[in-house]
Amino acid sequence: xxxxxxxxxxxxxxxxxxxxxxxxxxxxxxxxxxxxxxxxxxxxxxxxxxxxxxxxxxxxxxxxxxxxxxxxxxxxxxxxxxxxxxxxxxxxxxxxxxxxxxxxxxxxxxxxxxxxxxxxxxxxxxxxxxxxxxxxxxxxxxxxxxxxxxxxxxxxxxxxxxxxxxxxxxxxxxxxxxxxxxxxxxxxxxxxxxxxxxxxxxxxxxxxxxxxxxxxxxxxxxxxxxxxxxxxxxxxxxxxxxxxxxxxxxxxxxxxxxxxxxxxxxxxxxxxxxxxxxxxxxxxxxxxxxxxxxxxxxxxxxxxxxxxxxxxxxxxxxxxxxxxxxxxxxxxxxxxxxxxxxxxxxxxxxxxxxxxxxxxxxxxxxxxxxxxxxxxxxxxxxxxxxxxxxxxxxxxxxxxxxxxxxxxxxxxxxxxxxxxxxxxxxxxxxxxxxxxxxxxxxxxxxxxxxxxxxxxxxxxxxxxxxxxxxxxxxxxxxxxxxxxxxxxxxxxxxxxxxxxxxxxxxxxxxxxxxxxxxxxxxxxxxxxxxxxxxxxxxxxxxxxxxxxxxxxxxxxxxxxxxxxxxxx
Amino acid sequence: xxxxxxxxxxxxxxxxxxxxxxxxxxxxxxxxxxxxxxxxxxxxxxxxxxxxxxxxxxxxxxxxxxxxxxxxxxxxxxxxxxxxxxxxxxxxxxxxxxxxxxxxxxxxxxxxxxxxxxxxxxxxxxxxxxxxxxxxxxxxxxxxxxxxxxxxxxxxxxxxxxxxxxxxxxxxxxxxxxxxxxxxxxxxxxxxxxxxxxxxx
Numbered sequence: 083x084x085x086x087x088x089x090x091x092x093x094x095x096x097x098x099x100x101x102x103x104x105x106x107x108x109x110x111x112x113x114x115x116x117x118x119x120x121x122x123x124x125x126x127x128x129x130x131x132x133x134x135x136x137x138x139x140x141x142x143x144x145x146x147x148x149x150x151x152x153x154x155x156x157x158x159x160x161x162x163x164x165x166x167x168x169x170x171x172x173x174x175x176x177x178x179x180x181x182x183x184x185x186x187x188x189x190x191x192x193x194x195x196x197x198x199x200x201x202x203x204x205x206x207x208x209x210x211x212x213x214x215x216x217x218x219x220x221x222x223x224x225x226x227x228x229x230x231x232x233x234x235x236x237x238x239x240x241x242x243x244x245x246x247x248x249x250x251x252x253x254x255x256x257x258x259x260x261x262x263x264x265x266x267x268x269x270x271x272x273x274x275x276x277x278x279x280x281x282x283x284x285x286x287x288x289x290x291x292x293x294x295x296x297x298x299x300x301x302x303x304x305x306x307x308x309x310x311x312x313x314x315x316x317x318x319x320x321x322x323x324x325x326x327x328x329x330x331x332x333x334x335x336x337x338x339x340x341x342x343x344x345x346x347x348x349x350x351x352x353x354x355x356x357x358x359x360x361x362x363x364x365x366x367x368x369x370x371x372x373x374x375x376x377x378x379x380x381x382x383x384x385x386x387x388x389x390x391x392x393x394x395x396x397x398x399x400x401x402x403x404x405x406x407x408x409x410x411x412x413x414x415x416x417x418x419x420x421x422x423x424x425x426x427x428x429x430x431x432x433x434x435x436x437x438x439x440x441x442x443x444x445x446x447x448x449x450x451x452x453x454x455x456x457x458x459x460x461x462x463x464x465x466x467x468x469x470x471x472x473x474x475x476x477x478x479x480x481x482x483x484x485x486x487x488x489x490x491x492x493x494x495x496x497x498x499x500x501x502x503x504x505x506x507x508x509x510x511x512x513x514x515x516x517x518x519x520x521x522x523x524x525x526x527x528x529x530x531x532x533x534x535x536x537x538x539x540x541x542x543x544x545x546x547x548x549x550x551x552x553x554x555x556x557x558x559x560x561x562x563x564x565x566x567x568x569x570x571x572x573x574x575x576x577x578x579x580x581x582x583x584x585x586x587x588x589x590x591x592x593x594x595x596x597x598x599x600x601x602x603x604x605x606x607x608x609x610x611x612x613x614x615x616x617x618x619x620x621x622x623x624x625x626x627x628x629x630x631x632x633x634x635x636x637x638x639x640x641x642x643x644x645x646x647x648x649x650x
Numbered sequence: 651x652x653x654x655x656x657x658x659x660x661x662x663x664x665x666x667x668x669x670x671x672x673x674x675x676x677x678x679x680x681x682x683x684x685x686x687x688x689x690x691x692x693x694x695x696x697x698x699x700x701x702x703x704x705x706x707x708x709x710x711x712x713x714x715x716x717x718x719x720x721x722x723x724x725x726x727x728x729x730x731x732x733x734x735x736x737x738x739x740x741x742x743x744x745x746x747x748x749x750x751x752x753x754x755x756x757x758x759x760x761x762x763x764x765x766x767x768x769x770x771x772x773x774x775x776x777x778x779x780x781x782x783x784x785x786x787x788x789x790x791x792x793x794x795x796x797x798x799x800x801x802x803x804x805x806x807x808x809x810x811x812x813x814x815x816x817x818x819x820x821x822x823x824x825x826x827x828x829x830x831x832x833x834x835x836x837x838x839x840x841x842x843x844x845x846x847x848x849x850x851x
Binding site (some may be wrong): 161171173174180181183184185186187188189190191192194197198199201202216255569570571606608609610611612613614616617619640643644647649 | 681684706708709730731741742775778792794800809833837
């Protein structure tokens with residue numbers, strides 16, 4: 083029995099390791115740019131639509147609250163890793179710089195100024211985390227991503243005072259700095275960071291809203307089986323064009339009791355926690371939270387009555403909302419060399435993200451970000467992965483899902499403003515069944531640690547009475563990924579992939595189609611194991627046409643960046 | 651079993667990119683034992699002439715360049731290279747300033763392929779930072795974009811021929827082709843010059 087479990091785990095371990103080529107993201111939290119297993123549309127580092135094919139439902143991953151995201155950033159109503167305030171764990175010093183490729187340089191001497199390509203913009207990151215000194219350590223990090231900013235720049239620039247960033251004059255979508263101290267020993271891992279941040283949030287009305295966190299302070303402490311987080315934000319809002327300004331003082335955070343080491347071996351595993359936000363708004367701010375507070379207690383439970391069977395349940399409830407996410411999975415012990423899994427999952431609740439703001443204020447209109455009633459998503463799947471050899475495996479996964487009451491947006495009016503379209507209306511529900519069927523196939527090859535190769539393809543067909551969703555996802559993708567590690571010191575990771583058309587339906591009168599395309603990403607990395615140094619260069623979004631992937635978003639351009647890191 | 655769970659956890663972590671240790675390779679004792687990087691290190695001075703290629707021939711004049719570099723052992727037959735260089739480019743067209751300062755940084759590798767010894771093949775990435783030698787900024791005139799700082803990445807391929815060796819010194823020729831990823835077209839340049847190198851250890 084144990085050997086079967088071992089095999090299952092090893093298969094999953096191998097699958098997990100080779101699922102994606104390890105293309106370096108340009109910033110922590112921007113891994114979605116190089117993902118290939120579904121629909122990933124990026125409008126800016128602070129706004130993207132991310133939905134894996136086969137995830138079920140029509141929402142994107144970042145719209146759904148889960149306990150795993152307790153330390154994610156709340157960017158309007160989405161949960162995001164970026165801008166990450168998670169201290170880098172390895173004592174090290176690092177630096178990163180890059181640029182969208184396609185500046186003119188000397189081509190400017192032979193190009194008519196009226197025919198110049200758009201300006202290309204850089205990224206910059208530098209940071210350090212010191213080694214431990216009697217358990218104490220210090221860190222600082224400065225990071226700013228100027229990609230995805232030039233198309234919307236003309237609209238955003240007049241809204242704010244100054245250059246709204248730490249560096250340059252590109253009005254980047256975020257610019258962040260923090261520094262702080264930490265203490266780590268066998269019993270506790272704690273840190274306090276303080277800094278300043280400029281962020282542009284994308285809202286349901288399709289506006290970019292500038293927020294200046296001045297300061298932002300985040301404290302974390304992990305001890306025994308508890309993880310706690312406490313954040314204070316003094317967020318300044320402004321609209322220079324309309325001479326409006328306001329402030330939001332916010333305290334948010336979470337406390338969670340995780341199932342401990344001994345509990346993880348038991349049949350029943352329990353975790354419980356509380357997430358909270360308390361606000362105090364002053365002047366003109368563009369979003370609101372009912373009662374100026376939210377308290378979100380939740381419970382997680384795993385029951386594993388036998389090695390092959392597990393049930394997972396997450397349940398949260400407060401005075402406004404409730405949310406349940408549960409699943410059951412069974413590894414069928416029928417064919418010894420084929421790992422067959424059947425499972426089902428269910429998401430039901432009154433809101434996908436119950437800790438987000440409840441209202442947006444737009445030109446005299448109050449947009450409700452909550453909808454009455456509930457949503458219910460059911461999904462059943464079956465998958466198998468063979469383990470006939472120790473260098474090759476292939477697998478299949480098929481699923482069927484149905485969703486009732488899916489969150490959507492009921493548009494009452496569109497407002498055209500040059501390049502941009504804004505919308506009035508409210509978050510609503512699709513009160514009919516949406517059904518989907520998905521299929522994925524993958525083939526993996528590996529040879530020691532020299533090569534890991536994966537090819538992955540998937541299709542999805544969605545049907546129902548309602549055909550227009552915020553995003554109608556891609557129906558097909560195919561990808562070829564490889565990670566090479568030569569002499570254990572030189573890594574080449576690359577990913578070649580195609581995704582079919584996707585379509586935004588509710589943010590403009592006519593559907594906004596993002597054409598299908600091929601993309602190629604690659605990372606080249608020199609490693610120096612003895613010295614703890616890495617030097618890496620990455621090319622992102624090559625091959626594909628430079629297109630805008632979200633309404634009112636910016637161009638996704640070919641870019642190159644390089645990173646140097648040294649561990650202490 | 652514990653190991654498998656660790657592998658699984660690491661695998662999942664690599665997907666989620668959370669808590670991932672980018673320096674995990676430091677703990678691979680075999681990789682550390684076989685790491686011969688920096689077992690030799692030398693510094694070099696370089697200088698020569700740059701020839702713009704293709705339509706860039708109509709944009710800028712040939713110019714001189716000079717710089718410094720570091721060569722270090724990476725693998726047995728492969729050296730790592732880091733270079734910093736400077737050049738001053740004069741426009742060929744009617745531009746309202748004299749020229750442009752260009753600083754170049756390159757990271758790459760040199761392959762000492764025994765079959766073609768002593769010829770060395772090299773390639774890598776390059777980054778050029780440019781700024782016009784202009785006192786006034788007219789962004790809408792030709793060349794105006796260079797009055798602000800402009801940076802462009804690209805790649806290079808090169809052939810080196812060290813013909814002279816004496817104790818820790820060596821000298822030779824090199825030819826390098828470099829492409830910057832500019833628009834509306836890519837910019838190609840050919841470099842040819844001399845290298846003087848001194849081994850440090």
